[in-house]
Amino acid sequence: MDVQRQIEYVVKQGKIDNGPKRVLIVGASGGYGLASRISAAFGCDASTVGVFFERPAVKKRTASAGWYKTAAFTNKAGAKGLYAKNINGDAFSEEVKQAAIALIKKDLGQVDMVVYSLAAPARQLPDGSLVRSTLKPIGESFTGMTIDFNTAELRAISLEPANPLEVADTIRVMGGEDWELWIEAMLEAGVLADGCVTTNYTYIGSKVTWPIYYRGTIGKAKEDLDRAAKALHEPMSRVNGKAHVVVMKGLLTQAASAIPGMSVYLSLLFKAMKRAGTHEGCIEQTTRLFATQLFSAGDLRLDEQARIRMDDLELADDIQAYVQDNWTAVNTASLSELTDFAGYRQAFLELHGFGIEGVDYDADVDPVEDMDLVFGA
Ligand code: NAD
DSSP: OHHHHHHHHHHHHOOOTTOOSEEEEESOSSHHHHHHHHHHHHHHOOEEEEEEOOOOOBTTBOOOHHHHHHHHHHHHHHHTTOOEEEEESOTTSHHHHHHHHHHIIIIISSEEEEEEOOOOSEEEOTTSOEEEOOOOOSSSOEEEEEEETTTTEEEEEEEOOOOHHHHHHHHHHHSSHHHHHHHHHHHHHTOEEEEEEEEEEEOOOOGGGTTTTTTSHHHHHHHHHHHHHHHTHHHHHTTTOEEEEEEOOOOOOTTGGGSTTHHHHHHHHHHHHHHHTOOOOHHHHHHHHIIIIITSSSOOOBOTTOOEEOOTTTTOHHHHHHHHHHHTTOOTTTHHHHSOHHHHHHHHHHHTTOSOTTOOTTSOOOOOOOOOOSBOO
């Protein structure tokens, strides 16, 4: 249902001229990666290879939400005659990189675009050790509010600052190193086409969330993406290609739901943006990115770090003024009036496949949804 809605949105916007025809998406089963795949396939008629880490159904136990979303996408792409193949496995591993390269060589020859949209809690390094990312402030502790999802009550949270190892580990998981490894391996294998573009998504957001996000451990990892994009400049120039970090809007995805304090911010943001008529979801963001930035003849909207800015509407003065004015005023009693907690809650349910109009949740269904995988189970 969610995938169908996203496809319909892209189709309604019309074809994107000069879009990519062969695209690899790393992190393709949810949020911005899935939306990028849908924009590429249904907006540009692109063949797509998706890499993700999802759990299939086992007997009566349901699969993870991203599994069903990818199965739905693959069926709908197939029905339109679009090539779509999937790899379920750990994108950090050499094995999965080589499986994707072999598939591209065999079926597509090369790709015109690589979307790196991974959001992972941990990374297994080549020596077998596991490093974890943390969502913590740096330097001083953070106190803020979060919304208890079940009771709709605001509750105080406080987080101790990260130690240097936690900062370094978060950079290893969510920074740019693995993006560089993918690009290096693909260049070496000759699977990047002339003029290929690669993107990696980042977030900056509002000053009210900076202590926990932009100035926190995850922000340090995101800073590392800017370093990696610069480091990729020379390798990508060998194929006349480009590496872009793109600043996307704050949205509720699986990854974002884990960020402390984000629920209050996003609920206020959704209220202000919906009222202004400027609210966008992942699919609106990726389609606008493709149509007006990456594959348009006009100038790119770049900042001083050469990042493409897609958070323009989120950071508009009137929107941020609303968020900042109400940031400390909001409490349990005023939650439904000042924020769009209802919309936030609905987005949370839909993320996990619940609360979707037209679905009979009492129906007895077989949770097994088969999907052809080139790699993985
Ligand atoms: P998401 O949780 O919706 O999707 C993450 C994807 O990564 C999924 O497809 C998942 O299967 C895949 N994945 C995770 N670990 C993997 C592994 N080891 N191997 C293979 N695949 C793996 O996340 P999202 O919010 O769409 O985030 C994608 C990117 O966009 C991240 O870099 C995030 O920081 C960035 N971003 C998110 C927001 C936001 O508000 N959600 C805003 C700006 C930027």
